[in-house]
Amino acid sequence: MKKQDLYNYILGIADNSLILGQRLGELCGHGPSLETDIACTNISLDLFGQTRSYFQYAAKLKGEDATEDSVAFLRTERQYRNVLLVEQPNTDFAYTIARQFLFDVFHFLFLEELKNSKDLNLSAIAHKAIKEVSYHQRFSTDWMKRLGDGTSESAQRIQTAINDLWRYTDELFHTSESDDLMIEAGIGVDLSALKSIYYKRVNQILEEAKLEVPESKWFQKGGKSGVHTEHMGYILSDMQYMQRTYPNMTW
């Protein structure tokens, strides 16, 4: 096993939390109500906390003068490995919830497996993170049902959001070359084994929320190999601004 593959593997996990955390952070002071504003930013904070643990570990592996900040802020767009789903814009509250729900169900299943990783650091982070993610999943599942089974307006909006974001779900289960090596080494999570459980769970909640499961079989991909949607550049310019403008600044 090469150090570089483990490093890549960690970034693949961490970037999902980083970019989704950034997206949710945009709602700070802009949420549809005070409670949901606070909830979204709290989830963002949990995700950033998890990202920090991953990046601190990644920076240590990288050595030289890498720090959690340089790993987080000083890469170019093509070097980010997050899935396309998490970089999709907030659009409206239905999109925010649908994106969160589609990711949370995956995130929970993923961490449940990562707990068994042979890599003790990753296993420790997973044990910690899964407790937080179980609350995220409750929050987004609850809102899926409230919107889907709410008014005709809320039902229509959440259905539209699910239909639009559905195309990004398949990528959650794609693996890179580094992923495959890590799975072989007993460090990484075998994503193919999670796929049927994921869709079963998602479909069940959609049904409970009185929503239709999208039928489209066409899926979008690219994020895991660094090819992102047009939204990514804007996220990065916002997120990286401080470190690019004032290199090495700290709080």
Added chain:
Amino acid sequence: MTLLQGVHIDKEIHSILEKVSDPEIPVLSILEMGVVRSAVLEGSHVQVKITPTYSGCPAMDVIGDDIKRALKKEGYTANVELVLSPAWTTDWITPKGRKALEDYGIASPLEPEADKAVLLEGKRLVKCPQCGSTNTRMVSQFGSTACKAQFQCDDCQEPFDYFKCLK
């Protein structure tokens, strides 16, 4: 206080660390919170290990600085290390800590099943820290910090925080 299993804090520095409080819940000592996992004295140097309640808890950096400052005042140098495993659970809040939370106006965590029932099914089980009534309801699953949910008492009408169960 009784020390938690697996926690080692050298006697000489116990009373110093007891005075360091959680910056977000000032009435609660970090020892009662179960955040300090070990504090070992080596001459005049103290090796401290702390664990976060939540990964993104912004209080951890402050707690680390506060520990160093408190020890320095008593003539010790300190090194504070953040450990993730075993992961913190609300079980580590001591009985004294739970009492301090209630006195401060924060309802302390219920057991996992009851926690789920109040957060998801709208069951009225959380005791209002102001009037003691359980005629309370959840306003939001996330409260003033990630570790708490927002509640309101339907008897005395006071809003309050409920410390969510984490296991």
